[in-house]
Amino acid sequence: MMIETTNLTKTFGDVRAVDGMDLAVEEGSLHGFVGPNGAGKTTAMQMLVGLLRPTEGEAYIDGEKAGTIAAKEKIGYAPQEPAFHESMTAKRYLVYMGKTAGMGSRANERADELLDWLDLADAADQTISGFSGGMRRRLSLAQAMIHEPELLILDEPTAELDPTGRRIIIESLEELTEEGITVFVSSHVLAELEQFIDTVSILRDGQLVETNDVSAIQSEYGGQAFSVETSDDERVVALIEGREWISEVRIEGDAIMVATDQPDEFKSELQTLLAEEGILLEGLSEEGSLEEAFADIMAGGEAE
């Protein structure tokens, strides 16, 4: 396991910010760490990176106890509110961070690679104080990656970004999947992560509510729901019932309600079937998403 915690707990006075968390994240996975504001995500991450000491329980990073040098060397961390040396240029800052991590002359080349990768090459020689919010997030990600860590821990890397800024970060994280890096990324908006994470843990009031494959959570909580209107609803229901890309189908009023954990498959198969049968598609709208499933989990009091 890349991350393994047992009864990980942190209390601040009466507040159990993280409460008996047993978490396991496999090497190479892209793991979403999701929960509403105040759920304990930042506190848990700070224990994993060794910035906070657990009140109870333990955390291990690839077998090394969290907080030890051996564990820290494996981790790249981008905090929720990154703090930079504002008067440095982006390039100098990255090289400096690389050297601090013991990289030597390779830091220079690595900084250029990362600036390039994160669309910051043109800003390499600008001082950080003039950077926009989006540029700061990207620089923070570059900083986390400078020493080629095995595990990236990213605290809400897309928070407060405009859609373009979000897209650049998410696309960058998607690319990491191919490199086998383990990514542990938090957000309070599951929809932002669900397109690229493979496993997810959901945290509420310091406790893990659920930890599973994204696809399992999607099907457990109904997956994606669609409302479909056609010229012959009954015939369509008869045609699609029992197909492996359908979890549930029924007629509700003037529409067919469909739940599926394979929405893309569903949409393309439905269109093929309707065309073959000469049935008209009069309306197709998305009714629910993992985000709604998440809202149900949050509201459902399912914590152990």
Ligand SMILES: Nc1ncnc2c1ncn2[C@@H]1O[C@H](COP(=O)(O)OP(=O)(O)OP(=O)(O)O)[C@@H](O)[C@H]1O
């Ligand atoms: N240093 C601290 N002293 C006292 N209470 C704290 C401290 N740090 C966190 N808390 C409390 O612990 C709980 C969890 O906070 P934490 O920041 O870990 O949540 P979070 O899930 O990261 O939330 P957000 O998405 O808002 O950052 C909150 O109730 C918070 O007020």
